[in-house]
Amino acid sequence: MAGTGELFKGSEGKWSFRVKASNGTVVAVDDGPGYTSKSEARSILQKLLKGDYDGPIREPAAVSCGQEITANTTLDGDLLCNGGPALIVTKDNVVLDLGGFTITGKGSTAGAPGILLRNVKGVTVRKGTIKGFGAGVAIAGGAKNVIENLTVQDNIGSTEGDFGDGITVNASNGNIIRGNTVRRNGPFAGISLVGACTKNEIRDNTISDNNMLPGEPSMGRQDMGIRLEGPGANNNKIVGNTVTGSGAEGICILPTCTDPQAGCAGTPGNESNEISENLSHKNGTSGQGSGIRLFAVPQPVAASKTTITGNVTNDNVTFGIAIDAAGTANPGPPKNKVTGNSGKGNGQFDGYDGNTPGCGSNTWKDNDFGSVNQPCVGAPNPSALTDNLTLGRT
Numbered sequence: 001m002a003g004t005g006e007l008f009k010g011s012e013g014k015w016s017f018r019v020k021a022s023n024g025t026v027v028a029v030d031d032g033p034g035y036t037s038k039s040e041a042r043s044i045l046q047k048l049l050k051g052d053y054d055g056p057i058r059e060p061a062a063v064s065c066g067q068e069i070t071a072n073t074t075l076d077g078d079l080l081c082n083g084g085p086a087l088i089v090t091k092d093n094v095v096l097d098l099g100g101f102t103i104t105g106k107g108s109t110a111g112a113p114g115i116l117l118r119n120v121k122g123v124t125v126r127k128g129t130i131k132g133f134g135a136g137v138a139i140a141g142g143a144k145n146v147i148e149n150l151t152v153q154d155n156i157g158s159t160e161g162d163f164g165d166g167i168t169v170n171a172s173n174g175n176i177i178r179g180n181t182v183r184r185n186g187p188f189a190g191i192s193l194v195g196a197c198t199k200n201e202i203r204d205n206t207i208s209d210n211n212m213l214p215g216e217p218s219m220g221r222q223d224m225g226i227r228l229e230g231p232g233a234n235n236n237k238i239v240g241n242t243v244t245g246s247g248a249e250g251i252c253i254l255p256t257c258t259d260p261q262a263g264c265a266g267t268p269g270n271e272s273n274e275i276s277e278n279l280s281h282k283n284g285t286s287g288q289g290s291g292i293r294l295f296a297v298p299q300p301v302a303a304s305k306t307t308i309t310g311n312v313t314n315d316n317v318t319f320g321i322a323i324d325a326a327g328t329a330n331p332g333p334p335k336n337k338v339t340g341n342s343g344k345g346n347g348q349f350d351g352y353d354g355n356t357p358g359c360g361s362n363t364w365k366d367n368d369f370g371s372v373n374q375p376c377v378g379a380p381n382p383s384a385l386t387d388n389l390t391l392g393r394t
Contacts, residue, residue, distance in 0.1 A: 084112030098128020186212030211247030250280035255300030284317025333361030
């Protein structure tokens with residue numbers, strides 16, 4: 001015997017219905033607002049009994065805004081969150097798969113990250129889009145996490161806040177950031193390493209148009225594609241990325257200073273990092289910026305023992321590859337090595353070293369530059385200049 005339907009009038013005077021199985025058990029009740037007429041309720045019930053409503057069955061979302069992730073999780077829909085963090089990973093060795101969906105932050109409280117990895121190890125976050133937060137993904141502490149195949153875009157923090165990046169790693173080691181598309185984030189960087197970060201890899205990402213300040217994109221003078229901030233950002237690898245359209249530098253290692261008033265001597269520097277096989281073009285959209293730069297000013301501790309190899313840096317506003325003059329706080333000679341790179345069409349010089357005489361302790365070898373600021377940049381020694389190398393531009 002087939003199931004049956006019953007019409008009834010609710011306490012508010014509107015019509016509704018229930019469905020019973022052949023044994024009389026109630027299997028469904030309409031809990032909507034009810035119908036003003038009996039005929040309208042009958043029509044809906046008849047369609048239900050005939051099977052007209054045979055669409056997919058939807059379950060509650062797998063996750064909700066603000067949820068802590070403690071097990072392997074795959075999103076089954078987009079998330080729109082009034083603030084961040086939208087999701088917080090608090091358990092080691094879990095996979096958070098966004099399933100191709102988008103997590104979006106909105107409102108004035110969205111200055112926190114979209115996804116926060118809080119002191120965890122072995123976590124993977126992958127396959128989806130994060131936008132509209134103060135940072136897309138933030139790794140805080142922990143180690144050996146993987147952030148891969150994400151689109152991280154339009155995350156804008158405050159110039160006075162802790163966040164302002166697409167992906168940021170803070171005091172964490174051995175992480176891999178790979179295969180991501182990172183664009184229009186700021187005002188600090190597309191991808192950044194902050195604090196004591198060692199043996200991280202930033203690899204094969206596409207990083208573009210990170211040139212934002214809130215409400216004033218043209219003024220993103222500190223917004224970089226990849227930014228190693230430190231102090232103590234050591235033995236990291238930046239390999240195979242494509243970086244374009246940054247407000248300032250495409251790839252930059254900053255100097256360090258924990259107490260500018262007392263003096264910077266003794267501050268851990270950013271040492272022994274590798275920058276290799278990257279394409280860094282057309283950076284400096286705010287008015288100045290280089291493809292790759294080891295930034296320094298007189299007081300802070302400049303980057304040292306950096307290896308810059310096999311990169312191509314064309315058409316940047318200021319320099320192709322630049323090493324600024326080291327300040328007085330460095331504990332020893334910087335000894336950076338720049339080999340096998342090329343650069344053309346950069347605004348001032350394709351290769352630049354501010355250390356004198358003779359590039360100081362830095363080594364430049366086998367690079368293909370159209371213009372340099374001093375002979376040691378263009379060849380391993382001043383007498384090795386080639387005919388097609390120029391000092392400066394005419």
